[in-house]
């Protein structure tokens with residue numbers, strides 16, 4: 208099988224059949240996590256809405272993305288979205304930072320219709336200081352954003368999954384639908400409207416060696432930092448039904464070392480211009496997530512979180528463990544196909 212045919216077959220397999228109303232009334236997940244707004248440490252209220260999901264996941268999908276399993280297989284009705292929102296608001300305790308995800312694009316009308324979007328933004332207006340939502344770049348238009356800006360009393364942050372500024376990495380390895388320039392231009396449009404723009408960068412897409420992956424993030428931070436207010440480095444974790452999982456199961460992919468994330472953050476800190484640089488890894492320390500040897504993972508993850516919240520990256524240089532030498536050997540020998 209070629210990577211292209213794997214991508215098409217996993218895209219087909221992971222899309223659920225149209226869901227009954229009962230499941231469409233319930234959001235996918237909700238939790239509270241540590242965050243920061245400037246130098247203020249604040250709790251963030253995170254909500255994953257259940258929608259039809261990302262249209263690109265139907266067509267081909269990105270090689271690391273398994274979010275389609277959390278979608279409805281059809282558009283949610285305004286009434287279903289309103290019920291999801293009501294359930295979420297019952298758990299909202301005035302957290303200053305609110306992040307809303309949809310397993311796709313909040314600004315795609317097929318996922319969240321404009322009226323439901325406005326209702327959600329209105330319900331957090333004057334309560335949250337900052338409201339984040341994620342979207343593909345083509346939906347980040349003045350037409351979609353202006354009514355939300357006018358509705359929300361506070362700061363809106365638009366997150367874009369740029370992943371990499373290398374067009375080849377983005378199209379061939381990650382399988383994104385648009386080139387990096389579209390993400391950069393979307394960031395410009397968002398900021399021109401007076402909103403915050405955030406970009407997610409992917410650490411270690413498939414088919415890159417550990418060292419190439421660090422270089423890819425390093426270059427992406429340097430090239431994107433002047434176009435965004437914040438950059439978040441997301442190390443790959445293995446999601447079900449993805450190309451990355453297909454490779455992982457055959458021993459052809461290892462999630463990134465936490466040492467690679469530390470290196471990317473330390474290097475990125477000196478190339479990030481005025482942008483905030485953060486990383487809050489998913490599945491950190493687990494076999495299917497970014498990990499080291501198992502003994503140092505909790506310490507390294509704690510230091511990464513602290514650096515992300517404080518924006519002080521110096522202490523990352525004090526971390527050490529015996530496994531660091533193995534990681535360094537991997538960087539040296541992996542391009543030669545030699546097992547470290």
Ligand code: SF4
Pocket residue numbers: 261262263264268269272273274310311343368383384
């Ligand atoms: S990563 Fe984003 S663009 Fe790619 S398939 Fe997943 S939701 Fe869609």
Ligand SMILES: [Zn+2]
Pocket residue numbers: 499500501502503504528529530531
């Ligand atoms: Zn270790």
